[in-house]
Structures are given as structure tokens and as C-alpha cells.
Amino acid sequence: MGGFSLIHWIILGLFLLLLFGGNRFSNMMKDVAKGMKSFKEGMGDEEDEKRRRYDEQRRADPPRLPRDQDPIEVTPVRDDPTAVPRDDEAR
DSSP states (O other): OOSOOHHHHHHHHHHHHHHHOHHHHHHHHHHHHHHHHHHHHHHHHHHHHHHHHHHHHHHHSOOOOOOOOOOOOOSOOOSOTTSOOOHHHHO
């Protein structure tokens, strides 16, 4: 109902072998393998290029160390300690 059975694939393979011939089919598969190898090498070259640019950038811009500063005070300071806090200050 759905797909091909094993016998169908064997018959199709034999038909293609007869149609293209053993030598021509073999040459086509070699060309496909060369194309895949070339594609993989191209992808590897691209990643190597990205890695090289990243390393160059890291060497050119060393990480900046924080300057010695006094810590920032984050607690609010009131001018008048006897004043009643407003609604937004009480929370």
C-alpha cells in the first residue's frame, strides 16, 4: 500500500544498472563522493576562518580588568532622618 518492498528496490537497481551501465554508474557515484568531500572541506575551511578571526580579535583586544574603585553605595540616604517616608519610599 505504501512503500516499495525489497524486491522492488532490487529490480529498480538492476534496471538502473542496465540503463546506465556499470562503468557510467560507478563514475557518477565517484563524482557524487568528490562533491560531498569538497563540500565538507569547504565547511571546515569556513569554520577554521571563523576560529582564526576570533583568535585574532581576542589577541588584539585583551580583556579589560576592572579599575580599582570604591564600591557603589546602593542604599538610599535621606536628608532628614526624622522625616516621615513617602508612600514610594516606604516600600
